[in-house]
Amino acid sequence: MMKDDQFVLVDFLVKHFSGTLSQADRQALQKIFDDDPSLRDHWDRYTRQGVRSSDAQFWDRLDLDQARANILSRESIKPARRRFGNNMSRLSIYIGLAASLLVFVGVALFLQIPHQDKQLVPDQVYHYKNDVLPGGQKATLTLSNGKVVALSEEQTTLHEKNGEQLQVSGGQLHYKPSSGNAELANLKNTLSVPESGFYRMVLPDGTKVWINSASELSYPLAFGKSIRQVELRGEAYFEVAHEKDRPFIVTTIHGDIKVLGTAFNLTAYSNTASNVTLINGSIQLTNKNQSSRQIVPGQKVEFDGSNMRVTQANIEKETAWQHGYFYFEHDQIQDIMEQLARWYDIQVIYQGQISKKRFGGSISRSVSLAEALELIRRGAGVEFGIDRKTVTVKNKN
Template sequence: MDNNQVKILLQRYRLGLCTEEEIGAIEQWYNDLVNNNDVKLPSRELAQLDEEIKAVVFEAVKNEKEQLTPVNKKINYLRYAAAILALASIGALLFFLLPRKNLDDNMSNRAVAAIDALPGGDKAILTLGNGTTISLDSAKNGFLAEQGATNILKVNTGQIAYSANAGDQEPALSNTVTTPKAGQYSIILPDGTKVWLNASSSLQFPSKFDGLQRRVTLTGEGYFEVQHDDQKPFIVQANTTEIHDLGTAFNINAYNDEPTLQVTLVEGSANVKTGVAELILEPGTAATVKNNQMSKETADVTTALAWKNGIFQFNKASLESVMRQIARWYDLDIEYQATSNQLFSGSIYRNSKASEIFKILEENDNNIHFTINEKKIIVHK
């Protein structure tokens, strides 16, 4: 478990957002650990978490009667701190060891008040070459459709996959997968390339790649793990920018309502072209495009890929940037009655209710508040 995951649970605990299962498991681990004389405090790897962990420990002790009920009522501050730190260091924090399905079901089955909003999920529409549409989230596993001699399947993982028959002479047909607000989906393209689409995104691609290039068109945001082929380059068109695969895994954020288009390279290399500008990316670098001008910088890969890993992660983000992400994932519109110059940082799971995220944002700036009115977020003082 990485430090970012540790921070999320500590943040949920401090804000009183843990479920009964989470609290119960923390209690059990606490009682086990305080009776273990071999527990040792970690050093370097938890240095950056030190201040946050201390805050959790002291608040937990302060509110112990309300939030925790250890077997031993006489709490020793040092042993309590040792237990919490040990939990972080050995990766035994509850949220990531309890079966996720049970927690997710618990979240989704709760009654949602009118002042809250549930997160998105796996939703998408597949549009075939003849204009026929298929709702992928409600479709059953197995055969979905045929495009020429290519079969489209929904596999057990929930992805759709394309399987071309040997000797297929049928012309390729254009297919499009579109995710709505509050939707995401993953696709296995005819060449084996894997694509994850974020909310409010689309990917247009042929039912088979039979030319000299493999070309697809992206709107919104997508993460690509490309099946490399030296003889048939893979090209993603996103607005006026082209990304040429050179053996690559990369993320493209190309939402029209974002001020920039950003390509973040994870593995391999990629050639990025826009207008007359062109550059090569190496792992851990990013290309940012604005007004047909392009720059290259060190990438914040963890933040760029957070959505794919089921996390909202904000790293000195403006309120407007944060709200655009929230609006897409919860299918909400935004009304600004106030704004903030504060830059927001923090992480929280995307399966959280909207109110939990707003609670964290209000901790960053207590002069700003959020109200959900049907399908609208009102930002106000």
């Protein structure tokens, strides 16, 4: 077993146990197994039985200090994207594999003990009461008859009441292309993604949708002849299949987005104003006051029932969640914690007067909560405490 392969295997094991192992990761794993078939035995044993912290042979071979040193030396020569700092003067941080190695001890111990909450693990690094694992690919689908089905990455076939078959494969939900059956347009499905989850799907017209934590998307089993209409509560990224004569409409609490074929990110949680960022193509936004506005790629519109504000967008920031990381830019600590709360399914409590300073940086969504908080703590001048699923935030004394 090559030493670098040990480190990569640990990283993939952490992702496996936290439900964040992607298709690209699986392909990389297969290449490792092809190069060293003995690693497949390790993988199969650990994924079936769990890694024990007392597994002397594994831990003796794995030099964590050397692993971190190797990672730091590699990261130091890469473009500095993963940084976090106070008032945008960013302090370098190193995440990814290093963070996975640090949280892996907690994962290993977790596998030995019964626990009702599989996201909650003992913390062995930063001396919090416990740690919280990151979210993963999970959702529920409400069928037209009201039946609720849990979705995951496992391949399966679901059956609608009229005999229509829905496929789950490659970690996403697929609908068949519209068959022209008018009955299907009257049958509704709702895909619900909980806190600490995300999911992907392909709608009947071929439109691809990535759905973020604490979000719901409702839609028919087939679109009508004149329009394609869905309803979003939460956040989603759309790559809309182009159809010149059949516009695609997303209805939100604050207004409607109308497109023909384009890519955009839409955030429409009920507790804040909605916003849409156009990646390419063209969209028309109509708010509840029936005011309309068209925007061009690279622009962002914040809107509620009465107002619309157009600004130039930071595309990387708006779509970072889809690519597996948090991106902060001129954000207050409350804004940052709101994103973490949805991904780790936590409650946040603030003690005393919290600074209104703004911060910037990025953090992988695959790290544990403790690692994410430590990266923020170093640059933001705040202290954190974790008590099960409650995080306390206070200024450093």
